[in-house]
Amino acid sequence: MSEAYTTLAASALDTQTAYRLLCGIVAPRPIAWITSVDENGLVNAAPFSSYNYVAHSPPMLAVNIGSRAGVLKDTARNIERGREFVVNVATVHNMELMHQSSAEFAPDESEAQALGLELLPSTQVKPPRIAIAPVQMECRLEHVLKLGRLNTLYIGEVLAFHLSSEVYDGRHVDSVKMQPVARLGGPFYAALGKVFERPILQTPPRGKAPT
Numbered sequence: 001m002s003e004a005y006t007t008l009a010a011s012a013l014d015t016q017t018a019y020r021l022l023c024g025i026v027a028p029r030p031i032a033w034i035t036s037v038d039e040n041g042l043v044n045a046a047p048f049s050s051y052n053y054v055a056h057s058p059p060m061l062a063v064n065i066g067s068r069a070g071v072l073k074d075t076a077r078n079i080e081r082g083r084e085f086v087v088n089v090a091t092v093h094n095m096e097l098m099h100q101s102s103a104e105f106a107p108d109e110s111e112a113q114a115l116g117l118e119l120l121p122s123t124q125v126k127p128p129r130i131a132i133a134p135v136q137m138e139c140r141l142e143h144v145l146k147l148g149r150l151n152t153l154y155i156g157e158v159l160a161f162h163l164s165s166e167v168y169d170g171r172h173v174d175s176v177k178m179q180p181v182a183r184l185g186g187p188f189y190a191a192l193g194k195v196f197e198r199p200i201l202q203t204p205p206r207g208k209a210p211t
């Protein structure tokens, strides 16, 4: 690695610059394609890549939603009101529809309807699942954390996992078969590249590391 670094004090950065840096650095990011419903049952769908799992007993997922010109995005508003959402896994196979659902549809227009997304009923929450996703997770909102001036972290407990037989063998989800699509910085997405296998280590390795 070159010794020439650019050092930027975060306090001197404007919002867009900080956003651009983080999106380029924290990559690849998995994508939660979230379905939620409004007070009239209108189904909203939108992707969010500031997302990860944050607990496993019970299982919990976290997603960060930014506000748009001081106004909550439809997904955030629906989650705060209904306290339920579904995370559908974004894949190479559903990427085009997922991407199209990120456009700024009016709050009273359903992305699911406009894009012709096939929906499946959920078992424990009102928002439905997106059929083209190989994994869907029904979530109930547990924590809301306002972060700084623009962001809110929504943490949901997973109440049900729906796992397609194409990716789940009864014990493991095969991530390679699932073909997750990830977000990079700017307009770029990525599929899985080379997969490396190493044993899970308990005792520290002794001797020289293999080359």
Ligand SMILES: Cc1cc2nc3c(=O)[nH]c(=O)nc-3n(C[C@H](O)[C@H](O)[C@H](O)COP(=O)(O)O)c2cc1C
Pocket: 031, 044, 045, 046, 047, 048, 049, 050, 051, 064, 065, 066, 067, 073, 074, 075, 076, 099, 101, 102, 103, 104, 105, 183
């Ligand atoms: C792949 C992808 C990932 C995104 N990730 C986020 C995110 O993590 N947080 C966020 O606030 N917006 C994110 N967006 C933008 C939202 O999807 C976009 O603002 C959308 O219009 C929100 O829809 P809604 O108003 O129906 O909730 C992302 C967009 C794309 C295409």
